[in-house]
Amino acid sequence: MxxxxxxxxxxxxxxxxxxxxxxxxxxxxxxxxxxxxxxxxxxxxNVTTVHNFENASADYVAEKDQKTYAASRERYDRSKLKDIKQSVKDKLKAPGIDGYTGKQVDPVHLEADHVTALKKIYGDRKNHLAYNTGEGLDRLSDVANNTENLVATHRDVNNPKRAKDILEFADEVIDGKTQADRLELDPERMRAAKERSEDFLERTANRAIRVKQTGELLKTGANQAAxxxxxxxxxxxxxxxxxxxxxxxxxxxxxxxxxxxxxxxxxxxxxxxxxxxxxxxxxxxxxxxxxxxxxxxxxxxxxxxxxxxxxxxxxxxxxxxxxxxxxxxxxxxxxxxxxxxxxxxxxxxxxxxxxxxxxxxxxxxxxxxxxxxxxxxxxxxxxxxxxxxxxxxxxxxxxxxxxxxxxxxxxxxxRHGYDERFMDELIADSRRREEFAQGLVELSESSLRNVSAFNHSIILYQGIGQTLADSGRMADATLVSLEQTVSETREQVAKSVAMIEYIESSQRDIEDFLELL
Known part of the structure; x- marks a missing residue:
């Protein structure tokens, strides 16, 4: 209970x-x-995210990334970054083609230009997190000096460009002429070099961060799980x-x-x-x-x-x-x-x-x-x-x-309120259903009685119809018989009249004969 x-x-x-x-x-x-x-x-x-590293204070950076966080806030110093290897410079100069103009140039006059400037690469805090600059700038330097970010160009282009964006530099106006016109820069080559550089830097940094954060998540996650x-x-x-x-x-x-x-x-x-x-x-x-x-x-x-x-x-x-x-x-x-x-x-x-x-x-x-x-x-x-x-x-x-x-x-x-209401409703519904069912039974019985009476009436109507049909046939036969009788009666009457006339005539003849006697 x-x-x-x-x-x-x-x-x-x-x-x-x-x-x-x-x-x-x-x-x-x-x-x-x-x-x-x-x-x-x-x-x-437990794991430093790019969002926290770029936008938050040092309190939101994991302990192991504190040095890197501090390095990312330091002022840019070109002398701290490694220079381009001579072998890379020689490789870039060897064809003697200017990467921005497409012209043939004496390799002596070609210089290696960072398409994305070192200062911009260093200023991107995401790169510091990706390459762990708290332990040194070697990895950042290697990425910045990769051939994907370098173009061999004439010193007349490289010197005035300095740390500027190549497309912005090309649009600079000097003495009424843009640098692109003055130096005969090729727009397609410049755009292709910039896209290649930015794609390489973004892809490389993202891959380095994924590797770093995946390892840290597994390590700290296992520690937290334990x-x-x-x-x-x-x-x-x-x-x-x-x-x-x-x-x-x-x-x-x-x-x-x-x-x-x-x-x-x-x-x-x-x-x-x-x-x-x-x-x-x-x-x-x-x-x-x-x-x-x-x-x-x-x-x-x-x-x-x-x-x-x-x-x-x-x-x-x-x-x-x-x-x-x-x-x-x-x-x-x-x-x-x-x-x-x-x-x-x-x-x-x-x-x-x-x-x-x-x-x-x-x-x-x-x-x-x-x-x-x-x-x-x-x-x-x-x-x-x-x-x-x-x-x-x-x-x-x-x-x-x-x-x-x-x-x-x-x-x-x-539960209790619902059960009581539900039971009351069930009882009332049951009563309504019972009344409805009783009404259906009565209606069904009445319908069955009506159907039975209707069926009986149909049988009676069929019998009456059969009787009427027989009566009709009999009436037809009677009518024919009456017509025949009437016809025969007429003939018989005619014969009777003729017979009476004959008898009367015979009687008159007999009377006349008798009178003569």
């Missing part, structure tokens, strides 16, 4: 008190305990241990020492019981370790992706890491409910997990503010971190338990 709504409310209230204890312990041990000890989140995440997996496993076991100790102490205070035992024996027995429960949780802890590992790796990747577009502070990095595993568990519960839960119950449990994620995330974002407030009191400064973690963890746990309680109550009201 299912409990009533009142009984459910009482059960939910008792569960709230139990959940408050468990949630507070879980929050203090997890996001506001073990995470603080095991993770050192930083602004921008740490998060360990944190989840330890968190579950510690949570079971602390809750077990709390419950055993509460039971010991309430019931006292069992008769015949000493206090030491009672405590030892209860500790053994707690240890056994913790050991039974090891398989679940292993499962949590696996889920935490996936969450740690994915949170590291997600943080990197987000920082490709915006710079996230370390608190948001923590929220991503802590929230992702909660979201994973919540959506797993909703989309793939356990066999013992209905879809409705799985949705209820999933919403409670999502509520915990939201409350914990808000708590993490507020922790820095609370820590700052506590630090403002000099005597609390040494324990500001501990106090802020404990305070926010406690509040987050209580709010999570209360939110779960409200979700349970909402579903209880929904």
């Amino acid at each position: 299912e409990p009533t709504l009142t009984e459910l409310k009482e059960q939910r209230l008792q569960k709230l008190f139990s959940d408050c204890q468990q949630q507070v312990i879980a929050q203090i041990i997890g996001p506001f305990g073990l995470s603080t000890a095991m993770f050192e989140d930083r602004n921008g995440g 740490q998060m997996g360990m944190r989840q496993a330890l968190g579950m076991l510690l949570n079971e241990l602390v809750n077990g100790l709390f419950n055993e102490i509460k039971a010991l205070i309430k019931h006292g020492v069992e008769q015949g035992k000493t206090l030491f024996e009672e405590i030892r027995q209860r500790l053994v019981s707690v240890a056994e429960r913790v050991l039974k949780k090891i398989p679940d802890a292993v499962s949590q370790m696996f889920q935490g590992g996936i969450s740690g790796f994915m949170s590291n990747l997600l943080t990197f992706v987000l920082n490709e577009f915006l710079s996230t502070a370390k608190r948001f990095v923590t929220v991503i890491r802590e929230g992702l595993i909660g979201l994973f568990r919540a959506f797993k519960m909703i989309l793939f409910p356990p066999a013992h839960l209905t879809p409705d119950q799985a949705l209820q449990e999933g919403l409670k997990l999502l509520g915990t994620v939201v409350v914990s995330s808000v708590g993490i974002l507020l922790q820095e503010t609370v820590k700052t407030f506590i630090s403002s009191m000099a005597f609390l400064l040494p324990v500001a971190d501990i106090l802020s973690s404990a305070l926010i963890g406690t509040l987050s746990g209580l709010l999570s338990a209360f939110l779960a309680y409200q979700i349970d109550c909402m579903f209880d009201r929904y």
Whole structure:
């Protein structure tokens, strides 16, 4: 027999008190305990993105890229870059063709020009990240001095061009004539050289950054996965241990020492019981370790992706890491409910997990503010971190338990209210259906009776028609007989009249004869 709504409310209230204890312990041990000890989140995440390197402060750059970040902000100094190798210069000059004009030129007068100037290449901060200039400018120099970025041209072109863009240089007007006209520059050659240079530089830098970031993501992701997996496993076991100790102490205070035992024996027995429960949780802890590992790796990747577009502070990095595993568990519960839960119950449990994620995330974002407030009191400064973690963890746990309680109550009201309305509606609908069915039966019976009567009428009409047809035939025969009789009667009458006339004539003759006698 299912409990009533009142009984459910009482059960939910008792569960709230139990959940408050468990949630507070879980929050203090997890996001506001073990995470603080095991993770050192930083602004921008563990892998430096191009967005953060170009647009954010050094705080958003990973530790290993700090030297490169500093080098990218230094003033351009041509002397720090390697010069073009003589072998490359000789190779460019050998054909004796000017790369910008297409004319044959004495190789003595040809010089190697950087299509994209060294200053522009150095000024692109993305190149510093790609070629790790914090360790030196050799890689950047090698790319800049590649033949894809070099053109052999006459010194009369190279000297005035200097660090200018070749197309902009060609459009310069001097004494009423453009440099292109003065130096007879070929527009197609210039455009082709510029496109080749820019494509090479962009492609090479992107490939170098992909290689760098892929390696770093795999390394930091594996580290985050291991740490998060360990944190989840330890968190579950510690949570079971602390809750077990709390419950055993509460039971010991309430019931006292069992008769015949000493206090030491009672405590030892209860500790053994707690240890056994913790050991039974090891398989679940292993499962949590696996889920935490996936969450740690994915949170590291997600943080990197987000920082490709915006710079996230370390608190948001923590929220991503802590929230992702909660979201994973919540959506797993909703989309793939356990066999013992209905879809409705799985949705209820999933919403409670999502509520915990939201409350914990808000708590993490507020922790820095609370820590700052506590630090403002000099005597609390040494324990500001501990106090802020404990305070926010406690509040987050209580709010999570209360939110779960409200979700349970909402579903209880929904189910009971819905069931009552649904049953009333079913009963009313059943009655309506019964009345409608009865009406259909009566209508069907009446229709069948009408059909039967109609069928009988048709049979009668058929009989009447047959009778009428027979009567008609008989009438026709009678009419023919009457006509024949009338005709015969007329003939007989005519014969009778003739006979009477003959008799009268004979009688007159006899009378006349008699008179003569």
